[in-house]
Structure formats: structure tokens, C-alpha cells
Amino acid sequence: MKKNRGLFVGLFVAIVSTTHAEEAAKNAYMIEKFDHNGDRVVTQEEFLESAAERFKTMDVDGDHAIEQAEFLQRYAEHSHSTTTDSGAEVGQRVFDKLDENKDAQISEQEYNQSRLKWFTEADKDNDQRIELGK
Numbered sequence: 200m201k202k203n204r205g206l207f208v209g210l211f212v213a214i215v216s217t218t219h220a221e222e223a224a225k226n227a228y229m230i231e232k233f234d235h236n237g238d239r240v241v242t243q244e245e246f247l248e249s250a251a252e253r254f255k256t257m258d259v260d261g262d263h264a265i266e267q268a269e270f271l272q273r274y275a276e277h278s279h280s281t282t283t284d285s286g287a288e289v290g291q292r293v294f295d296k297l298d299e300n301k302d303a304q305i306s307e308q309e310y311n312q313s314r315l316k317w318f319t320e321a322d323k324d325n326d327q328r329i330e331l332g333k
């Protein structure tokens with residue numbers, strides 16, 4: 200992963216991170232992950248559907264909140280240790296970002312909000328669809 204090669208590379212990537220190629224790669228990733236019906240377009244509906252599924256899988260005890268332990272457990276299972284950071288540290292950072300009101304759990308609302316933000320950022324032409332090159 201290029202962003203882990205060090206500070207200078209990280210800085211460089213930060214500066215050029217809005218290049219077209221990177222945007223396209225991001226969209227391709229989202230399409231690969233979230234396009235359920237295979238039309239190479241991710242609609243907001245498809246996106247939120249998989250967000251809801253994901254939330255349910257992570258919410259092991261079914262109380263409609265992802266506690267820190269649930270999250271880190273899940274994160275550790277799915278992250279591969281290709282970075283210099285330990286999976287737990289990265290997981291903790293992601294958790295802190297998602298847990299907006301800092302009550303040590305991620306509510307469905309917090310989760311959906313962050314997903315929606317991600318979607319909106321990727322949806323450059325603002326038509327509620329993620330497509331390649333747009």
C-alpha cells in the first residue's frame with residue numbers, strides 16, 4: 200500500500216490524491232463491493248442496503264449498536280496485517296472516527312451517516328449513483 204511507505208510518500212499522495220485515476224479507482228472499488236445487481240452502477244439504495252447488512256453482521260449481540268469490542272473483533276478478522284500499524288490501532292482510529300458522539304459505540308445512525316457521507320463524496324455528479332468515471 201503506497202500510503203504506508205512513509206511520511207514523504209504520504210504527503211505526496213495527500214497532495215495529488217484528487218487525481219482522476221485515483222477517483223476512478225475508488226469508484227471501481229465501490230462498484231466491485233456494492234453493485235448487487237451487476238449493472239456496474241451503485242445506487243444509493245444498493246449502497247445503504249449493504250451498509251445495513253454490514254451493520255447487522257458487526258452487531259453481534261443485536262442491540263443495534265456496535266460496541267468497541269464488537270468492532271475491533273470484526274476489524275481484526277478482516278484486516279490483513281500488511282501495514283506497519285497493528286490492525287488494532289487502525290481499527291481503533293476507524294472506530295473513533297465513526298463514533299461521533301464518543302459514547303464508545305457506533306449507533307445505526309452514526310454508521311449510516313458515515314456511509315452516506317462516503318457515498319456523497321464519491322457521487323461527483325450528484326445523481327445518487329456511483330458510476331465509473333463520474
Ligand SMILES: [Ca+2]
Nearest residue numbers: 234236238240
Ligand atoms: Ca447496481
Ligand SMILES: [Ca+2]
Nearest residue numbers: 258262264266
Ligand atoms: Ca451490539
Ligand SMILES: [Ca+2]
Nearest residue numbers: 298300302304
Ligand atoms: Ca456513538
